[in-house]
Amino acid sequence: MLVAGLCFALMSVVVKSLGQDFSSAELVFYRSLFGLVAIFLVLSARGDGLAWRSLRGAHVGLHVRRGLVGFAALATFFHALIHLPMSVAVTLNYASPLFLALLMPWQLRERPGVRQYLAVAAGFLGVILLLRPWTAASGQLLAGLVGLLSAVLAAFAYIHVRRLGQLGEPEWRTVFWFALVAMAGSAALSSLTGWHAPRREELPLLLALGALATLGQLAMTRAYKRGDTVVVASFAFSTVVFSGILDIIVWRQEMPAVAWIGMALTVAAGVWAVLLNARSAK
Template structure:
């Protein structure tokens, strides 16, 4: 049943991305981040109340830092969704596991003492290299279509998401429940979105267009709730790996709903990223078996 909840979570996040892509025709990324945060804040408050989880925290600074980098990742991802094929934007955002693995390999190399013996990060390094090859293959078609900037922003969303995830792990180590962490992230998203809206300005409001903002928050909340259920009895490798079904849903939506053509090279790149992400997740799970869920 946990595996099914994770698939439903991936479907929820992919559906949110569909709504973001449609809504981006009329609203900028700041507005999308604001509404995603506001609706998510209400949902997580209700969920925390149901679970009897207090929203008071002793680690406001850690939550603020997690929210800051999380909002940067979310805004970059929403921008990439607007400017790239949906499947490409989804895939680049799911690179966070590979980036975390890259950080681990880089840290091991910097801390390596040749006298202590040889490095033991070979499998993880191979997963990282495979992921980077996948990125090159996935981004090649976007370069041909003059979507380089959006592709770079999408790539950055995955990098920053990796930093946000490591901060989530730090909050988990000090005992912060996931509902509280996600609630403060939603609060940070709403606040940051409001500030950015004040700077960038508001789009012309049309109720027919604004209706697409509602499912952005609803599907994000559904995805978060299903992910929480999937991890409610402890993280497992199967459950963690099934989060990558979001890339599959994204590819299907990209082709069926938007009529976007995905080059064979991009399909191969996505497959390599999925494989390297699962491998990196499995290898990382040995070091942190109870790591929290990755959010989108």
């Protein structure tokens, strides 16, 4: 899971670098395109005609809904990455377990308990300290709210993925439909906002964007298959740690102590929420 965390943190560096010339929708398009190409290459290498025919599956509607929510989550996350310090945007996105702590009990037709509310309250206090709305410019505050929206959408996307898993849908099919829907959605949005032709020196970065995202997904999938779910989910927050380190090294980012305290509080609340979510799912 540490490998996945590092891949996702490095991907965030690439997104922020390319965000000077590309919109978040365009970056989602290139990231999704690489994912689709990777899936097609794997299926072609297998030479398995049945695998090709089974791409459609029996739950297309649910796959499409998951793809749309996932696309929106990714686009809002990339928008936050472009307009906020990288470590701030990543921390906001990784607040999704806080929303899951509230949503999961409702999915199981239960009311959230006191501990769920406490975890969410602690997480939101961390977010407030991180964003410092009393000092942030309006543009920064709006980008922060978009980053928080990405966490909400990511929580809903997780619920869809969990439902697909319960229905017996294979992971590769879920990834395929997500990449397909995200690519179509981002292409449509980019057609409205305008495309930017990549320069030659930007092509390696675009390839790195797709490669790091795909490697991160593969490493994360392997970690969840072989390790304890709660432990793996907790180590997923290593992305926040790596992002903080890279923010300092690459962008020379400086934040006040209160922001670092807010980041730590958000991560701690997120790990607590992961534990609560695991108990709710049992």
